[in-house]
Amino acid sequence: MDIIITHPDGKSHIGFLSKYVNHLKDMNFLREDLVFSIHSEQGTDSGVDTYFGLCTYPGRELRHRIDLKVYPKDIYPFGLIHWTGNDVVNRRLRILAESKGFRLDDTGLFPATHGSGGKRVSGSTSLKFNSEKEVFDFLGFPWLEPRERNI
Template sequence: MWHLYEDVLGDQWRSLIYRKTVNKLRSLPYKVTSVEQIREMYGVGKSLVKMVKEILGTGQLQKLDNLKAQVGEIQVLGSVWGIGAIQARELYKKGFRTVKDLENYSSLTSMQRMGVKYYDDINLRIPRDEVVDTEKFVRGVVETLAPGAWVNAAGSYRRGKPTCGDVDILITHPDGSSHQDLLARLVQELRRIEFIVDGLRVDANARKGGTQPDMFMGIFHFQCKAYRRIDIKVYPRHVYAFALLAFTGNDVLNRKIRFLARVKFGYKLSDQGLFIRESKKKDSKASTESIPCETEREIFEKLGLDYPEPHDRNW
């Protein structure tokens, strides 16, 4: 029960109470068969005694069943694209219980409205062969707009997984300049041919000499299959290796190597470069100019690590 309070409901206090009680009961040198054995135990109050009595008498706990039902409804709300755990709890408090309940809720963001509209489809896993076809198709369209551009599907697909949650496309151009304004033209063309059917506005950040990407998040429909989520990011060439590393993942690997970069070398590693910090403290200021790395392998070499192939990054 304590993990439901902690992981889903965000109630750290109740989680702590139940966790301490469970650990205390587990540490007893005997099996509890009567509430009289724990009634006077320090830290075990009347409500907990009542619950133990119910479990001993029925083999069940109604409070836990009710809690699981509540948690299940919150998790469904939190599975809508753009909502997340904290807002899901707030929506639950306001009386929302299902995705359908959210259809006419005016306070949703554009992303959340898409998450509701395409909920059934975009929560399905995407078969690997479908991602292969999608990457090939997008690469073909990019080639007509910026010949010679590099296009890679990243994420779990690049790590060799059989299915993906969405399609994450990274793009750059080796000439160092043709990536500028490419994403806006690409999204416009993908909308024109009805590949992209919905989405947020293009977030244009990429500038000559900078490190930030242009980004787009939306919904596509391809080969008469389900609606799918797609993220497209266009990076400057000189930081593309860092972006490829960050968005290939997985999260465990990213956290580990970023921690190592900081504590061992005093570096800040991100999707936009490898920067020297003033100190090894987490919040210390970092330089604005990245240590140059042309490939992912070079990044690992700079950190004194063996290079793992993408399929070896499923930690």
């Protein structure tokens, strides 16, 4: 189960994941931690907070994988694309971006430039978009609702 979270005010996501994970542990929903990294408070790794772990449903012991990602509002559309698209759609979008001189990942769409030896490197500042659809439109890829991306 993948869950991505943001807050429209662009600030309230900071520190949210630690509180949320503690709440889910208090409920005995989260049982085992695999990865837990907080970057929003330090301003590192694009400010994306991550929790990967195992959870159980009430009254059951079988564990299920759960991934929680908290994104700053300004890069949330890229997180949505990455986590709601299947691997085929994501790969096509990344290849299309590369063919147009960009690098696409879950934190942004970055202009690519040529470094020493002609090797392509990415710029450090992403283009800004307010929605997934704007990213699809910019790349010239037909818009697909998340439920339509399992191709």
